[in-house]
Amino acid sequence: MLNSKNSKLILGIDPGSHKTGYGLIEISGKSIKYIKSGTIKLGDGEFFERMLTLKVEMDAVVKECNPTEVALESLIYVKSPTALFKLAQARGVIVSTLLDDFQGKIFEYSPNLVKSSSVGHGHADKKSVQKAISMITGVKEFETDDESDALAVAICHALNNSRVSVTS
Secondary structure (H helix, E strand, O other): OOOOOOOEEEEEEEOOOOEEEEEEEEEEOOEEEEEEEEEEEOOOOOHHHHHHHHHHHHHHHHHHHOOOEEEEEOOOOOOOHHHHHHHHHHHHHHHHHHHHHHOOOEEEEOHHHHHHHHOOOOOOOHHHHHHHHHHHHOOOOOOOHHHHHHHHHHHHHHHHHOOOOOOO
16 A cells, blocks of 8 residues: 555544544655545444444454554543543553554544644634645545544644645
8 A cells, every 4th residue: 555665654543432533644755645534433332342343343444554653642631531431441442452563653642732733723623623634635525523533643643753744
């Protein structure tokens, strides 16, 4: 899938306990190329069943995408401690799925940095993020906010860890 040996495939992940977004981009020189994105829908069933589904589906996404690096959004502030605990557990499932193959190649970014990297300010709303990601990737519509957020995470990683510019 890589165009050259100097290219990197970055898989961005927006973790969730009901839906997890993923987005794959290729970085080659100073350019960002959209490859694919989607949402792992976990439904509303029993929590541990959803986590098993997340592990299996995330493993399949990683095998299909074959990234060189992975970037995740860090935990966000939520009003409900129960929701925070479930989100943290979902992130744990994702990280444990990645550790064997990506030790030292997993990166984490705060929601504010992700938004700032794609939109220009850290308190942007979901619509602004989607519009900016659409302009960068050329994708007209996203199935879910989680999908566009995952691409924003991947782009944030590209912009903060290499010499890439969204204007190139």
